[in-house]
Structure formats: C-alpha cells, structure tokens
Amino acid sequence: MTKPITGGCLCGKIRYAIDQPVEKIIACHCTHCQKISGSGASFNTPVPSSAFKITAGTPKFFADTPDSGNIMHRYFCGDCGSSIYSQRTKTPEMVVLKVGTLDDSNGMKLVMNIWTKSARPWMHIDPALQGYPENRPV
Ligand SMILES: [Zn+2]
Numbered sequence: 001m002t003k004p005i006t007g008g009c010l011c012g013k014i015r016y017a018i019d020q021p022v023e024k025i026i027a028c029h030c031t032h033c034q035k036i037s038g039s040g041a042s043f044n045t046p047v048p049s050s051a052f053k054i055t056a057g058t059p060k061f062f063a064d065t066p067d068s069g070n071i072m073h074r075y076f077c078g079d080c081g082s083s084i085y086s087q088r089t090k091t092p093e094m095v096v097l098k099v100g101t102l103d104d105s106n107g108m109k110l111v112m113n114i115w116t117k118s119a120r121p122w123m124h125i126d127p128a129l130q131g132y133p134e135n136r137p138v
Pocket residue numbers: 009010011012013014077078079080081082
C-alpha cells in the first residue's frame with residue numbers, strides 16, 4: 001500500500017490520516033453545507049471511520065439537525081474554523097470528509113452533485129455528472 005493520505009485544518013493544529021485510497025468527490029449543495037463552508041457547496045468524500053484517524057489536535061463539533069432529523073456532528077478546528085468532516089450519529093461507521101482539507105487530492109474526481117434543488121444560481125453544475133435534487137438514494 002501507499003503511504004497514508006493526510007490532511008488538516010488551515011492553522012495546522014488539527015491533522016488527520018486516512019489509510020485507504022479516496023477517489024470520489026460528491027458536491028453537496030444543501031443550505032447547511034453552504035453555511036458551514038461559506039461557499040456554494042461542500043465537496044466531500046465518504047471514508048469508513050475505521051480508516052480515518054485524527055493525528056493531532058481535537059476538533060470541536062456542532063450538532064446539526066438537518067431536515068431529515070438525523071443529527072449530524074460537524075467537526076471543525078476551534079482555532080481557525082476550518083470545516084473538516086461530519087458524522088451522522090446514526091451511521092458512526094462513516095465520516096464525510098471535506099476534501100478541501102486534504103494535503104493532496106490529485107487523482108480524485110467529482111462524480112456527483114446532491115441537493116441540487118437548493119444550489120446557488122451562480123454555481124456551475126456539470127449536467128454530465130450524476131445529480132439528485134435531494135440526497136442520493138441509499
Ligand atoms: Zn486550525
């Protein structure tokens with residue numbers, strides 16, 4: 001195997017490592033992701049919790065309640081505010097990592113857009129990609 005994939009927040013206090021390859025990026029255009037990212041969408045990749053390890057610092061979290069009612073903990077750096085990952089209390093076996101925090105995301109590909117019904121009008125959504133007006137089907 002290759003060396004672990006690493007990333008962290010802007011100030012460097014929070015660092016993490018992933019010991020399996022990550023490839024697919026899912027853009028989420030929900031209103032909560034817009035607020036938390038301060039942007040038009042958040043760009044995420046799902047990672048099994050067992051492969052994800054915080055190697056420095058302790059992220060803070062905000063307990064978000066999306067429309068689905070499933071509480072989601074949104075983890076961020078308490079010093080610089082970088083949004084790093086989220087985890088649903090219902091599915092603790094997965095974390096949803098913000099790919100902008102990876103040190104290197106070469107080789108990764110945007111494959112899907114979700115919650116396109118709330119996409120900002122100035123966001124470009126590639127019609128060639130898979131897209132869902134709300135969450136992707138399970
Ligand atoms: Zn930080």
